[in-house]
Amino acid sequence: MVSACEVKIEAQELRPSNIFTSLDTIRGKVYVNVRSEISLSCIQIKLEGISQSIIREKHLVKRKEKEIAKLESHRLLYETRTIFPPKNVRQVSSAKEFTLTPGEYEYDFEFKLPLESSCGSNNAPTNGITNKFQVVRRNSDQLNSNNSAHFRGPLPPSLSDLGELGQINYFLKVTVKRTSIIKPNIRKFSPFRFIPFDSLEHLNSSSRELNFIRKEQVFKDKIPEIIAIIDKPQRPYSGQGYQTPPSPQRRSSSFLKTLFFGSSDDISQSSTSIPQPPPTPPKNEPPTITAYDVPFFFEARFNGLFQTVGKSPTYKLYVLSKANPKKYIGMNGESSGLGAVYLKNLKIELFIVTNVVSQEFKRQDYKVITLCQLSVSGKLDLAYARKSKAINEQTGSALHELEIPTSLYSNAVIPYSLVPNFKTCNMERKYKLKITAGFAETKDSKKIKEVSIDTWIDLIGGIPPPMASESIPARANLPTYADATGYR
Structure with missing residues (x-):
């Protein structure tokens, strides 16, 4: 069955990927294509932001395990503009019903995004699809924003990476409100992504x-990669046979420590002291490495x-x-x-x-x-x-x-x-x-x-x-x- 009326929303993009931020002005047009004459009370466009969480847990109910879902919804942003009938008509007419004949209509709209959430202070409806009926889900309990505590702070970003556990959605919504209760209202949604600007x-x-x-x-x-070692000198040959020169004093661990980590006190030698022959180092002993x-x-x-x-x-x-x-x-x-x-x-x-x-x-x-x-x-x-x-x-x-x-x-x-x-x-x-x-x-x-x-x-x-x-x-x-x- 073809609808008697078709609605389209076009918002002017300010940035790539259809991203908006606080203090941006969202401007655009609503296009209404009426195929057959319809009666309506008004056409409204709304700017909304909703933070919704759903947590599911299993509980024993009468000895049977059942899944219970807890839902909580907060309306962070809610603004409404009536784009038909125009403001000058509404000021002089008390009519509750208007008629649109077949044809194409377009209406301008404009919203400015706020800095902070208005949860708990706006007059948004809380339940239902048509705002006349409340939806009740089996094995679930729903809490709307009017029934809970609120946090007032910067408008949060759009969120979609948690699945149904948590979502934050922003969108424009056009509603063509019918006067007859048996005829459903006509709606059109246009979501957009919101990211707050850097503070x-x-x-x-x-x-x-x-x-x-x-x-x-x-x-x-x-251990150091490079070690300073004084080699044991070779005994020189003389015509009278081998002579043993004075052996160098073996470097102690304190010497190596001095070598890499700063000076230490030298062993003082008096000019009047009698030189003593150095001790003979043990054969094949490796140098001490600290x-x-x-x-x-x-x-x-x-x-x-x-x-x-x-x-x-x-x-x-x-x-x-x-x-x-x-x-x-x-x-x-x-x-x-x-x-x-x-x-x-x-x-x-x-x-x-x-x-x-x-x-x-x-x-x-x-x-x-x-x-x-x-x-x-x-x-x-x-x-x-x-x-x-x-x-x-x-x-x-x-x-x-x-x-x-x-x-x-x-x-x-x-x-x-x-x-x-x-x-x-x-x-x-x-x-x-x-x-x-x-x-x-x-x-x-x-x-x-x-x-x-x-x-x-x-x-x-x-x-x-x-x-x-x-x-x-x-x-x-x-x-x-x-x-x-x-x-x-």
């Missing part, structure tokens, strides 16, 4: 806040604890040393290899945590996506670390740093499909970033020590706020690392 709080924090997370690792009993602990930190450094979808990471990764780099330099002025650590693997994960409430039922949805995972064999030699503005939180002394090349993890991009953090009456979305690095003592070592650091972050959609450029301080005013951390 000035986040953007300003990127220019004034320096955050870091770090964790210490220690390679115990590490092992040392090599501590270091793995650190991630952020200018503001947030990341933007679709963009390369803005954080940077470092290896920090407590020791002065000179302690890892040998007698020849080159690295002894004692301070060399090898980055063997790197993994960056994003944890997606969504807390959902539906009446007395609660559920946490937990997902993990891997943004970056790679195997490498990169050498980071602490002998060449540069002095850092970072400090040792325990001692207050300066640290030395080596930056891990950003090219290794520049592809750790958060996909556009993820939405910014949000909170509504019945849902909350949070994100945690976890970075795991595996280090080895030598290039060919199979023994890898993994260090993991993690932090909660905010995700932003990459839509700049209005007049953002005038509100963000100049990058030249960035604080130092010490200023941001509070240590001098």
Whole structure:
């Protein structure tokens, strides 16, 4: 059966993928194609946003296991415009019914998207398809927004990655209201995607806040790769036979420690003392080699604890040393290899945590996506670390740093499909970033020590706020690392 009336909505797109944000003005036209004469009371277009959660649980009912569904729905946004009859007609006419003859009609509409949710304060209807009847589902219980507590805050983004567990939908809806109760109203929906613009709080924090997370690792009993050894000299030949020259004093472990980790007190010799013949070293005894602990930190450094979808990471990764780099330099002025650590693997994960409430039922949805995972064999030699503005939180002394090349993890991009953090009456979305690095003592070592650091972050959609450029301080005013951390 052909409908007597057909409706179409066309909204002007402001951005690709039909995305709108707060303070955008949605403009468009409603096209009504009337095939046969119809009677109606009005034609309305509505702007709506709904946050709905459904949690299903199994319970014993009369010794039988049944699935019970709890539904909770909140209308975050509700605005209505009457586009027919026009305003001038409504002002002079008290008629309850109008007639549209066959033909094509078009009506303009305009809405401005607000900054905050209006849940609990709008006059939206709460139940039913026709607003005259309430839908009741078997083995289910429904709670509408007028019957529950409300959270007033920024308008949340569209959400579709939880299935029926939780959804946030925005749409335009045209309703041709019929005067007869036996004739259904004619409706047309036009969904759109909503993403809030980036807050000035986040953007300003990127220019004034320096955050870091770090964790210490220690390679115990590490041996230098290059050892300074004084060889035992050969006994020269003379016509009177072999003569034994004075034997060099065997280098002790304290000498090797001095060699790699700084000076120590020399053994003083008085000018009046009588030289004593050196002891004869035991035959075939290897030189004494002392092992040392090599501590270091793995650190991630952020200018503001947030990341933007679709963009390369803005954080940077470092290896920090407590020791002065000179302690890892040998007698020849080159690295002894004692301070060399090898980055063997790197993994960056994003944890997606969504807390959902539906009446007395609660559920946490937990997902993990891997943004970056790679195997490498990169050498980071602490002998060449540069002095850092970072400090040792325990001692207050300066640290030395080596930056891990950003090219290794520049592809750790958060996909556009993820939405910014949000909170509504019945849902909350949070994100945690976890970075795991595996280090080895030598290039060919199979023994890898993994260090993991993690932090909660905010995700932003990459839509700049209005007049953002005038509100963000100049990058030249960035604080130092010490200023941001509070240590001098």
